[in-house]
Amino acid sequence: MIRWNEFTKGIVKENPVLILMLGLCPLLAVSSTAINGLGMGIAAMFVLVGSNIVVSLLRKFIPDGVRIPVFIIIISTFVTVTDYLMAAYYPSLHKNLGVFVPLIVVNCIILGRAEVFAYRNNIFYSVLDGIGMGLGFTVVITIIGMIRELIGNGSIFGFGNFVSYPALIMILPPGGFITIGFLMGILNWYRQKHR
């Protein structure tokens, strides 16, 4: 039987952002529009799945003592690949995300999953875990991007003009903190109510 919960847990129960509070920097910095958020999410997911696969494959060969440096090398390889791919095919998005694409390398989620999951599980589950966690991250960052873009710019994914007087603050730094604060507040409230 396939343990599907390895896949779903990352989206809801162990959501890396909202529950585990990891990877906050890109979450705030590049979620000013939905497109940026989605792009960042996919990039992170790509790195996550890639590194999970490789770590899982090599888990028998990596000596325990040097596992962290090896993980970092593996992750940075994927990050560099992503960085260059994005620069080649989506130059404008790459420009928007800026330094945060190479910074995926220090994103705690990715190193964390490699250490906690991929290093101890087979490749199939590692992929599932990677996709799940990546999706969890992508969904949250995209939703935050949508909210901030809608209120701050009046559009969604760059289309339309739904708000006549968009509140600029939402796409500026304070708006990022406020949005996540409110989202987590609502989440907390929901969890307390249904405990």
Added chain:
Amino acid sequence: MVLNSVLILGGIGLFFGLGLAFIGKKLAVKIDPLEENILQVLPGSNCGACGFAGCAGYAVECLKENADIGKCALGGEKVVRQISDILGKEAKIKEDSVAVVFCQGKDGISKDRFVYEGIADCSAANLIAEGNKECIWACLGFGTCMEVCPFGAIRMDEGIPVIDEEKCKGCGICIPACPRELITLIPKRHRVYVLCRSKEKGKKVREMCEKGCIGCGLCVKVCPTGAIQLKDNLAVIEYDKCNNCGKCVEKCPTKSIVLNNSSSSMQFLS
């Protein structure tokens, strides 16, 4: 190009790796082996989400008494379990116990002697003229125990804490919170309690409270196993002898002896 990059990366890696290994050996500072073990279990990504200085900092914290070992978000449940295995924490709790409040003096049942005004906290209220209840063994009913309970297992009902046995983990945090020392941890299989701590004489108890133990001794006589004794005008049950038969409960004239047969605990009754 490929060769170069491999060389550079490998070179840097080797240089630092060897250097680190060498220096690490040379300059090693001893640390607690237990700490080392915990550090091994922790994810090692030093994300800082636990609020401590990296994984090493948290490992040190875990060794402290009463430390919260559930703070590593990255590692999740698995790591918590491993840490607790290392520390042998779970092993400490031998028997399933539950907190019991030894007073039934609800509002109106236990008489007030004055109207208290001030901080709504039992220990603060207890400082002033020994509390607002006639009985100096009575629950003051400000719910300080409810506030300290980390599991939300205590709720206040008409001025008396009621403990939810399903939620109570038997941690005992509420015990020192009660200024009148009314809460005790009792193994779950014991179902009969004398819910009174008053050492006053019977007449005085009747004046102060409807449900106090008046020390009449009926329960002592009726008990088939001889588990009940009178000490300082108070019936005291020796739990090792008690078989939860409940005969004393029927006999008690003030209903100060109680058989707790809430659904969750029925399984313990033979």
Added chain:
Amino acid sequence: MEKFTFKAGVHLPACKKLTIGEEIKETSIPQQVVIPLSQHIGCPAQSIVSKGEKVKVGQKIGEAQGNVSVPVHSSISGEVVDICPQLHPVSGKKALSVIIKSDGRDEWIEKGKRHEDYFRLSSKEICNIIKEAGIAGLGGAAFPTHIKLSPPKEVDTVILNGVECEPYLSGDEQLMIKHPLEIIEGLKIIMQTVKASWGIVGIEDNKPRAIDLMKKEIAKQPNISLKILKEKYPQGGEKQLIKALLNREVPSGGLPMDVGVLVDNVGTSFAIREAVIRGFPLVSRVVTVTGWGVFSPKNLRVRIGSSISFLIEECGGFSFVPGKVIMGGPMMGITQYNLEVPVVKGTSGILVFGQQEAEKENIRDCIRCSKCIDACPMGLLPCMIALYAQNQDWEKAKEYNLLDCMECGACTYVCPAKRPIVQYVKWAKDKLKC
């Protein structure tokens, strides 16, 4: 004339008009008195009478135990009914007390030796007389006076505290009006005992008659002066009084003698005089029975051990249903719920509030208005102490100098959010003790 005062503090409505002209009157003899064996700070006295024994006024019924302790005396003549724990007005707990039933004759035992020539006595002899008379500070703290009068450090100035800064109370004022000569004699005895060269009587400017009469007496003395203080609370606190009159600051955690000063209440001075010169032990004291809840407020000379309800009867009973009965002044007094508790040596007043005055006020969160900081005579941050105490961070409260607080209540009086700051302080102090 220059008027002295200290920094910070609050101006309270004096409320003294209720009893302002009320001269001190003797009460009738109570039917029964309850005399706690512990009426002072330190070891309780040990009972030396037994149940059924006949006693006379002034007879010693409790012997001092150890050094920091004073004896207690019977305040009426009659029979010892019981020696058992009774509710104590200060601690709020039960404490061993001697219950004496009056025989109505009010017979004195043979009085002690009169020492009109006290200046021939040594300090030690005077202290002994004072101890045997059972005198403990009548200002409220009830610290054994003989210990205060044998300080290990040199004292150059004795301050007689006639400030009476608590609203409502006017017992000290009336005592000064009635016995100015005796009070000054008491002061001279104190000065001789501690070998102080200077005596000061401090009186707040809201007592013009007392000032007038005292001035006349003091004018006759070369080394005693009268200093008038501006009306402000808590000027009667030792440290504040010393600061106001001499501009000396008692170090934190220290005593007045650390700056060469001794402070005694005018009532204590009077009692010392009575004990030394006339040989009377301390069996009665002046108590102001006041408040809107009392039919006719009075200043009474009360036998120690009389119950509150007896005093209220003497003042014509309650004028309406009482809400709160306070022993002491409104700022630092202790509320009582049982009116059978006795007057003790430290009781300066009985204050009765109606139910309206006792009504609960809505406690809000601190709005950081800093009015408590301006009011605090000890230079603390009461709001922060209360905030940490509220969050049960006792150590942090201690860091904010919790232990320097003397619980004068000025902060709580001014607090617009009606926070019970003093209670937080007491709570935190208690928690830090254990």
Added chain:
Amino acid sequence: MKDRLVVSVSPHIKGKESIFSIMLDVIIALFPALIVSIYLFGWYALMLVLISVVFCVGTEFFSQKLFKKEITINDLSAVVTGILLAFVLPPNAPLWMIAIGAVVSILLGKQVFGGLGHNLFNPALVGRAVLLVSWPIQMTTWVTPFDGVTSASPLNIIKMGLNEPLPSYLNLFLGNRVGCLGETSVLALLIGAGYLLYKKHIKLYTPLSFIGTVAVLSAVLGGNVLFNIMSGGIILGAFFMATDMVTSPLTKKGKVVFGLGCGLLTVLIRFKGGTPEGVCYAILIMNMFVPLIDRYTKPKKFGLISVKER
């Protein structure tokens, strides 16, 4: 009838002052400026204030319901916030904007921290800053008094070096100049401040050090001292915002430091910063420093020096 006596800890008498009475005094103190603003900018000014107050009180009510807290709208603190918020907005601000500002002020500025007494930042200024960042155009179009013609504010004229006449000192003093709703009339604000000083709700430490710093620094940097003090929101800010009890330091020393910081930042932003006015941000930034200031400006406790001396 209660048959039992009440027992409580001393003291048993309390002063008459309450949060309600303090807030009422602040409202009374703001009245002169309100009347002047209605005189200058017409009934729309009153409308703005009313909308602001209604939304502030409403938000307070609903957020306290939502967070399951005691409803405390009758202490008038939300009303004060409402009036102050309206006072720091342009007199031609659209109504929807002020409504949003009011909601933000109370919710983000105050209630999320647990209500009155726990907020770190001045709620009205939080509202203004959010509006300023969100709708910079609406927040920086000004109108002249009486005729309502769009015009630049005096500080803007200086900042941009515009070729427009500056108002005279008399007009600055009386309030006949372009500016935020309640900040124009120095006279009216000083009357209100005088009332608060008389009632001892504010002390002069913060306003004096604030205004003094602005005066000294603007003289050093070559600005016109009197003009700098009387234009913009310095008087309103110094007497009504920087002295806000909850968000300013506790001790005298702390209040002086706070005022110095506000003055310094105001001048810095005005002379070297990107916006012509800096009072709002200066106070908000100094609000951040309050916990630190409190930490290092504890008063000397009684009897501490003597120990060292002896």
Added chain:
Amino acid sequence: MEEINLIGIFVSALLINNILLIRFLGLCPFFGVSGRVKSSLGMSMAVFFVMTTASIVSWMLYHWVLLPLQLEFLRTATFILVIASLVQLEEIFMKKFFPNLYKALGVYLPLVTTNCAILAVAFFNIDYNHSLIQTIIYAWGVATGYTIAIVLFASIRERVALAPVPEALKGYPIAFFIASLMSLSFLGFKGLFGL
């Protein structure tokens, strides 16, 4: 002109583009280690130390090794490796030779390793074409800005810890709201000195 440029770099890094509040970098420990002022001070001292050394070393490595060999794409992997090793080296040295200093700030060193602010500053130094001296000034500016932000944040959180924050907003949500208001205040520095 060079000096003015340096001051500009410093002020910009310190206030206008505050690394935490405006740039959203290094947020994990910002929320994690800011419970008490004392620990936040230790953390910021550690950041100061590592940021300076890491910026210098990575700048030298990039300009003197990677650039001549045309291996720019290796910068992500190299930098992270360098930083990780450097921190560990510093930690060991400090533990051995300066135990007091280690007690004060050493415990925070490992936390700094995966702090994206360090890596980001290394990248920015490359991206902005800073000279070596500019690199050092920039690192100091960023570190000072970090210190100001985290110490203020910690002092505020200490006060908020005593407040009856609504149940659902306790913990992270209220921290985000505080951060948003701080970030909002820092927007006031926008345009300072024409930067």
